Every structure is written in structure tokens, then in C-alpha cells.
Amino acid sequence: MVELLSPAGNFTSLASALKNGADSVYIGIQGFNMRAHSTNFSLSELERAVDMAHKHESRLYVCTNTMMRNQDLHALEKILPLVFESGVDALIVSDLGALELIRDHHLEAHYSVQGNASNTRTLHTLKKLGVKRAILSRELSLEEIKQITSNSPLEIEVFIHGAQCMALSGRCFLSSYLYQKNANCGECLQPCRKVWKMECEDGSKLILEKEDNMTHFLSPRDMCMIEYIPELMESGVAAFKIEGRARSADYVGEVTRVYQEAINTYHNGWSFKNKWLDDLKNVFNRGFDQGFYFQKPLQDSPSNQSPYIKKDVGQVVNYFSQVKAAELRLWSDLKLGDELIIQGPTTGSVKQKAESMQIDGLDIKKAIKGQNVGLKVAEKVRSGDLVYKKVKR
Numbered sequence: 001m002v003e004l005l006s007p008a009g010n011f012t013s014l015a016s017a018l019k020n021g022a023d024s025v026y027i028g029i030q031g032f033n034m035r036a037h038s039t040n041f042s043l044s045e046l047e048r049a050v051d052m053a054h055k056h057e058s059r060l061y062v063c064t065n066t067m068m069r070n071q072d073l074h075a076l077e078k079i080l081p082l083v084f085e086s087g088v089d090a091l092i093v094s095d096l097g098a099l100e101l102i103r104d105h106h107l108e109a110h111y112s113v114q115g116n117a118s119n120t121r122t123l124h125t126l127k128k129l130g131v132k133r134a135i136l137s138r139e140l141s142l143e144e145i146k147q148i149t150s151n152s153p154l155e156i157e158v159f160i161h162g163a164q165c166m167a168l169s170g171r172c173f174l175s176s177y178l179y180q181k182n183a184n185c186g187e188c189l190q191p192c193r194k195v196w197k198m199e200c201e202d203g204s205k206l207i208l209e210k211e212d213n214m215t216h217f218l219s220p221r222d223m224c225m226i227e228y229i230p231e232l233m234e235s236g237v238a239a240f241k242i243e244g245r246a247r248s249a250d251y252v253g254e255v256t257r258v259y260q261e262a263i264n265t266y267h268n269g270w271s272f273k274n275k276w277l278d279d280l281k282n283v284f285n286r287g288f289d290q291g292f293y294f295q296k297p298l299q300d301s302p303s304n305q306s307p308y309i310k311k312d313v314g315q316v317v318n319y320f321s322q323v324k325a326a327e328l329r330l331w332s333d334l335k336l337g338d339e340l341i342i343q344g345p346t347t348g349s350v351k352q353k354a355e356s357m358q359i360d361g362l363d364i365k366k367a368i369k370g371q372n373v374g375l376k377v378a379e380k381v382r383s384g385d386l387v388y389k390k391v392k393r
Helices: 011-019 043-055 070-086 096-104 120-128 142-149 174-179 226-233 249-267 274-281
Strands: 003-007 024-028 059-064 090-093 109-111 131-135 155-162 222-224 239-242 308-320 325-330 339-344 348-353 357-359 362-364 372-376 386-392
Touching (some): 003 011, 003 155, 003 249, 011 024, 011 043, 043 059, 043 070, 070 096, 090 096, 090 131, 120 142, 142 155, 226 249, 249 274, 249 348, 308 339
Parallel strands (some): 059 090, 090 109, 109 131, 131 155, 155 239
Antiparallel strands (some): 308 325, 308 386, 339 348, 357 362, 357 372
């Protein structure tokens, strides 16, 4: 069975990934991962995160894959005993010194995509160094991946969905040059996602410009391999990885659900469902292509091509299990038929329509800002959960 590996930047996303069928989840701990601007997890939260994953019979991996200076290795060495005690299933690493420390502390090591593993000889070398799994470079084609897996001494993991980088597997210096932020230590501010224009010193233009004389010529589209699950399943790869530790819990849950459903469909008789692609388009995306799997990726993607945005409208203040209803405090209007997303660190992400609302025991069609309203809910929610509604752009 192939493993579906989902991202989580906080407990809400972790719960959403697990509830929607993730076989494993990867997270970051503060100071040692490539998403420094995400919420991330503290050392004291690791054991709770591991327990959540293991209760769902899923595995939990921790990213320690930044560029490591001497002081970073010293800091990592100090926390590894606590990481070991938490029961995490593996650490994701790109630095060879960090790899040695992880091995010495009897932790399973997965070699990060940041290490740019692109050939079989590298994998044999990594095997000697104690690595169990390698995440292959995203710049490889499907045929190259097949050649590698057929001769690999390691488990192979590949990215199948999410953001792509205009640099070689994240080795970019734009943020360092423009903002003095080190992308290789997780501080990327994504200047590539902005609109740009480029001119020579004499004023002549180097690229075709679009709106307002600007264009997204540095911003790749998102990878989406949902239509090619059979090809991936037959490639010999052990794990499919979804990018997105900086994305929202509803994004993580929806993408996980779609890919897990597609994987299950493959085992029971493959038939592609257009709804899968529609569902993926309805969460945040920059347009889709297949990365380097079949050709060079397409260029010129806007910031978000989802037809919807999320607007926060309120918060759960109480849940009544006997009637399966929640009391919401609203800070924006809500009406019957609105598509809602309720998110929380234990709840994860719940999607439903507002189909039944009451105030003081009376059915209503619309509630306004400042009111407390009762809402029939599809699943158990919890006090403090945030409520969003989907709004067309």
C-alpha cells in the first residue's frame, strides 16, 4: 500500500489531515524547518501531536531540514533526546551532520527534498549513512523516478500536489538578496509570487508584460497529479506527499480526502472522477500543471485561482450533543444556504451548509452581526472553533 503523507502547520491542520485519511503527517518544530513563518509546533507539543497521529494509526514525521550552521547543530543535538522520547516516527533531514546526530539518537531518518537526491548512486550512499527513505528532487520526470525506484535500496517518496519553487528544490536566494531573510533556513517571503517587470539598463524590455505592465514570470503553478494516480501507483514509489504546511486546515483536509479517495478507487477499479479536480480547484491554488513529471512546468501563474475565498463570520461558543447543534457568536451576517467551514485544533475542518438556524427556539433564515445563533451541525464541534463562510470572488 502506498502511503499518503499530508502537511500540518498546527493542531487544526493535523486534526483535519488525520480525519480525512492521511496515512502519515509531517510537521515542523520551531527553528529547524523550512516553514519558519508557519505556526509550527513547540517541543512541549510534540508528544500530543504524536498521540493524535497514533490514535488514528498514522505516523508523524518532524522536519529538521534547514541549512545547518555549527550553532544549529549544537541546538539540534540538545533537543534530540526529547524528540526521541516523544515517539515521533521519523525526522526529515537534509544536512549530513544533522543526519549523523539523528542516527546516533536512534531516530529514523528520511532524506529531505532539500538534499536534491536525483540518482541511484546517491541513494546507495544514503543507505550506508543510515537513511531509510529519500524524498526525490521535484525536478525529475516520471520515467527517471521509475528508473530510480527499480534499483533503489531506500523507500522513495515524491511530491504529488502543492506549491512548486522557481529554484532547484528551494535553494533560492531572492529573499536573502531583497529582504535579508534566509529561505534556506525557512524564512522565505516568496518574492517570486509577486508581479514583476524586467528591463535592461537601456530600458528595453526582456519579457512580455501583462496587466499594469507586470507579470508573474517567477511564480510556478501548483503541482496536481490527481489525474495520474495509476501511473504514480505503478511507479514503485512508497509515499505520495502533499505540500502545504503553510496552508489552511480546510485546504489540508480537502486535498487529503481527494487523494485518499483516488488511491482507494485505484485499488477497487480505476475510474477518474471530474469532481476530484473540481474539489481541488475550489481550495487555494495558483493554477495546476504536472511539474516536471512529463515536461517542463508551465509559467505565469496568478496568486490564487480558486473561485472562492474564506470569510470568518463567527465562533462556536457552545455545542449541544443531544440535538447536534452549536451556538455561534457572529461578527458577520449568516443566512440559510451559506457554505460553512468550522475549524479548530481538535475538530479539524468541518464543511457543511447552513441548513437550520434558530434564535430563542424560533427558526430563522438569516442572522446578523452581533447575534448568537443556534446552528445544526454535521459533526461535533467545540467551543472556540472558528466559523468561516465561502464567498465567491
